Amino acid sequence: MTTTLSINQKRWLKFKANKRGYLSLWIFSILFGITLCSEFIANDKPLLISYSQQWYFPIFVDYSELDFAGDLDVTVDYTDPYIIDLIEQKQGWMIWPIIPYSFDTIIYDLPTPAPSPPTVDNWLGTDDKSRDVVAGLLYGFRVSVLFGFAVTIISALIGVAAGAVQGYYGGKVDLFFQRIIEVWSSMPTLFILIIMLSIITPNIGWLLLFVLLFSWMGFVGVVRAEFLRGRNLEYVQAARALGMSDGRIMFKHILPNAMVATLTFMPFTLSGSVTILTSLDFLGFGLPPGSASLGDLLAQGKANLHAPWLGLSSFIMLGFMLSLLVFIGEAVRDAFDPRGSY
Amino acid sequence: MNSAKLLLKARDLKVHFPVGNSWLFGQPKQLVKAVDGIDLEVYQGETLGVVGESGCGKSTLARALLRLIEPTGGTLQWCGEDMLAFSRKQLIAQRRNFQMIFQDPAACLNPRMTVAECIAEPLYTHEAQLSRKEIEAQVIQMMNRVGLSASHRNRYPHEFSGGQCQRVGIARALILKPQLIICDEPVSALDVSIQAQVINLLKDVQREMNLALVMIAHDLSVVRHISDRVMVMYLGKQMESGTYQAVFDQATHPYTKALLSAVPIADPVASRNRKVQLLLGDLPSPMNPPSGCVFRTRCPEVSEHCANIDPQFSGDISHQIFCNNVQL
Numbered sequence: 001m002t003t004t005l006s007i008n009q010k011r012w013l014k015f016k017a018n019k020r021g022y023l024s025l026w027i028f029s030i031l032f033g034i035t036l037c038s039e040f041i042a043n044d045k046p047l048l049i050s051y052s053q054q055w056y057f058p059i060f061v062d063y064s065e066l067d068f069a070g071d072l073d074v075t076v077d078y079t080d081p082y083i084i085d086l087i088e089q090k091q092g093w094m095i096w097p098i099i100p101y102s103f104d105t106i107i108y109d110l111p112t113p114a115p116s117p118p119t120v121d122n123w124l125g126t127d128d129k130s131r132d133v134v135a136g137l138l139y140g141f142r143v144s145v146l147f148g149f150a151v152t153i154i155s156a157l158i159g160v161a162a163g164a165v166q167g168y169y170g171g172k173v174d175l176f177f178q179r180i181i182e183v184w185s186s187m188p189t190l191f192i193l194i195i196m197l198s199i200i201t202p203n204i205g206w207l208l209l210f211v212l213l214f215s216w217m218g219f220v221g222v223v224r225a226e227f228l229r230g231r232n233l234e235y236v237q238a239a240r241a242l243g244m245s246d247g248r249i250m251f252k253h254i255l256p257n258a259m260v261a262t263l264t265f266m267p268f269t270l271s272g273s274v275t276i277l278t279s280l281d282f283l284g285f286g287l288p289p290g291s292a293s294l295g296d297l298l299a300q301g302k303a304n305l306h307a308p309w310l311g312l313s314s315f316i317m318l319g320f321m322l323s324l325l326v327f328i329g330e331a332v333r334d335a336f337d338p339r340g341s342y
Numbered sequence: 343m344n345s346a347k348l349l350l351k352a353r354d355l356k357v358h359f360p361v362g363n364s365w366l367f368g369q370p371k372q373l374v375k376a377v378d379g380i381d382l383e384v385y386q387g388e389t390l391g392v393v394g395e396s397g398c399g400k401s402t403l404a405r406a407l408l409r410l411i412e413p414t415g416g417t418l419q420w421c422g423e424d425m426l427a428f429s430r431k432q433l434i435a436q437r438r439n440f441q442m443i444f445q446d447p448a449a450c451l452n453p454r455m456t457v458a459e460c461i462a463e464p465l466y467t468h469e470a471q472l473s474r475k476e477i478e479a480q481v482i483q484m485m486n487r488v489g490l491s492a493s494h495r496n497r498y499p500h501e502f503s504g505g506q507c508q509r510v511g512i513a514r515a516l517i518l519k520p521q522l523i524i525c526d527e528p529v530s531a532l533d534v535s536i537q538a539q540v541i542n543l544l545k546d547v548q549r550e551m552n553l554a555l556v557m558i559a560h561d562l563s564v565v566r567h568i569s570d571r572v573m574v575m576y577l578g579k580q581m582e583s584g585t586y587q588a589v590f591d592q593a594t595h596p597y598t599k600a601l602l603s604a605v606p607i608a609d610p611v612a613s614r615n616r617k618v619q620l621l622l623g624d625l626p627s628p629m630n631p632p633s634g635c636v637f638r639t640r641c642p643e644v645s646e647h648c649a650n651i652d653p654q655f656s657g658d659i660s661h662q663i664f665c666n667n668v669q670l
Contacts, residue, residue, distance in 0.1 A: 234449035241410055242464045242514070243437025256454050 014335040021331020024324040031321075035142040042099035042135035046078055051092035099123075101132035103139035103292035115300070115307040125309040127300050133309065137317050139292030144274045144321070147204065151211055151273035152266050158212070159219025160262055164250050166220065167227025174224070181217055189214045190279065197285040207286060211276055218269055222261040230254035260336045267329030271322050278318060294318050346385040349421060349522050349554050350407060350440070355380045356415030357399070357406045361629060374628050376402040378578035379416070384522060389548065389555040391569030391586070393562060393601070397625055399578040400558045401445075404526045407556065408440055409433060438468045441515035445527040447507035451499040458495035461485065461513045468518055484513045488543060505536035509543065516547060524556040529564060541568055562605050566590060574598050577628055577636040579653075584661030594670060595663045596643045635666060643667050 049056035124133035280286035281295025301311025444450035
């Protein structure tokens with residue numbers, strides 16, 4: 001027990017020793033943590049309403065106008081002066097999030113035509129559909145990162161399983177699958193994605209599926225190599241001689257060796273899939289119109305060169321996030337590198 | 343010996359490895375005949391020593407006997423059943439009866455598992471019904487039996503010396519109470535002082551559990567110390583075999599005689615006066631073995647017809663040789 005712990009402790013210490021990577025991890029975690037609660041930071045609904053001695057939580061519950069003595073049974077628009085008036089009549093009050101717009105809130109009372117430049121209300125201005133850029137960035141970051149995590153984890157699972165089978169059985173199995181992978185990986189990924197996504201109506205599920213079709217192959221190579229090496233290790237042979245099942249040998253005896261390669265590869269897959277999602281969004285084949293996405297914001301920046309806050313803010317956000325991921329990836333790679341055990 | 347149960351029987355066992363492929367599909371270009379027609383029997387409770395130079399196919403033979411490498415020809419019987427006909431499931435289930443001890447004691451233990459986990463591994467596979475407590479008790483008992491302190495059970499293999507690691511390997515092989523253990527040069531990686539301890543340990547547990555051992559070694563003194571019967575191999579073929587007395591004291595085959603004459607003697611006078619029969623040249627390539635008798639290129643007693651005729655078998659089960667010139 002002490003030894004495994006000390007190996008991992010050493011790795012953690014080495015990771016921490018890489019100041020840039022360690023700092024990046026902190027910044028990334030904080031940013032991701034913040035965006036996870038975007039609904040409480042940027043929303044067009046108040047956090048809390050006090051109305052006739054009662055508490056209302058509009059973020060969690062959809063209220064009807066009838067609840068606030070309105071006339072129609074429709075969902076409340078809390079920015080409507082009529083509603084605000086109704087609430088204030090009963091000595092009620094509302095607590096708003098820091099940014100009183102959600103990513104899809106269309107702001108009607110802009111001082112200038114959309115896209116409007118940064119103001120006190122809209123810190124980074126609005127896009128050409130009169131939506132707040134900061135809110136868009138928050139939600140867009142979250143979608144990108146969650147999408148990236150989903151792609152990375154699922155493709156790691158598939159890739160490790162495929163690589164393990166190939167490497168462990170070797171021979172004809174390996175030969176066959178290796179050829180399939182060669183053909184499959186030489187496909188022009190982005191174009192195929194575009195063709196497929198223009199056939200169906202894209203949503204996040206379809207996007208995930210199509211990106212996964214290609215992203216799992218990245219893991220196969222490294223895992224296969226580890227298993228090809230691992231199956232000839234003497235203790236693996238010994239395990240076979242003891243009569244253990246193939247599955248147990250693969251998971252218990254060889255997989256731990258392949259985990260280092262897999263973990264090292266993960267941050268780069270993460271940043272890669274964020275890029276894919278952004279490029280698809282940028283080209284208009286990604287998330288459906290009206291969703292929060294960094295790629296969509298970039299495309300708007302390109303379409304509205306007279307409104308540089310659009311392109312700049314999305315570019316900086318994206319560049320910053322990808323840099324953080326690459327720095328973390330580098331630090332992880334160095335921490336797991338057995339040769340650099342200084 | 344003959345009243346004992348016949349455990350393992352191999353007839354004309356062959357392991358040929360293809361080397362390189364001819365263009366596109368088709369037959370492999372060449373075959374390495376690592377094991378080429380070996381006959382052997384292993385009876386309950388006895389030790390069969392297999393000796394030969396490095397590269398003569400001993401380790402391949404060991405693995406082929408357990409079907410860790412699939413034999414490419416011949417027959418293999420376990421307790422009278424055709425072992426080559428076992429399905430994968432049957433084979434895995436049968437593996438508890440025949441175990442193996444490896445050459446490099448440190449490499450054959452998973453560095454990420456404690457020694458107790460290493461020893462318990464076979465139990466998890468073959469006796470899955472046992473509770474954690476029972477497994478622990480068996481492991482401790484086995485560790486004590488092979489001379490390891492049970493208090494060391496949570497250590498990792500790299501914290502042990504080579505001899506201790508080999509004891510762990512032996513404990514792991516013994517924990518299922520097998521009937522046969524194949525030892526692939528179990529002591530050649532160890533210090534001489536440790537070698538004796540490990541060999542004696544093997545001998546003790548053999549007597550206690552009525553184990554059959556197949557002891558593969560290139561060190562004749564190890565084989566001499568432990569074996570009941572001995573087989574001498576050269577280039578994948580059997581040269582001479584028989585009881586320990588027959589092979590060591592009445593060596594007849596020119597190769598066996600040469601091997602024996604190279605064993606150091608711990609008596610300077612005798613050592614100075616004896617005639618060492620040095621073999622000339624190197625082991626021929628197993629890809630392209632000599633025709634007729636494979637030993638003829640280095641044989642001091644070679645005659646013309648050796649290149650044309652396969653070696654003649656002579657003798658009986660207690661002592662047999664394969665040679666054209668010398669008959670029993």
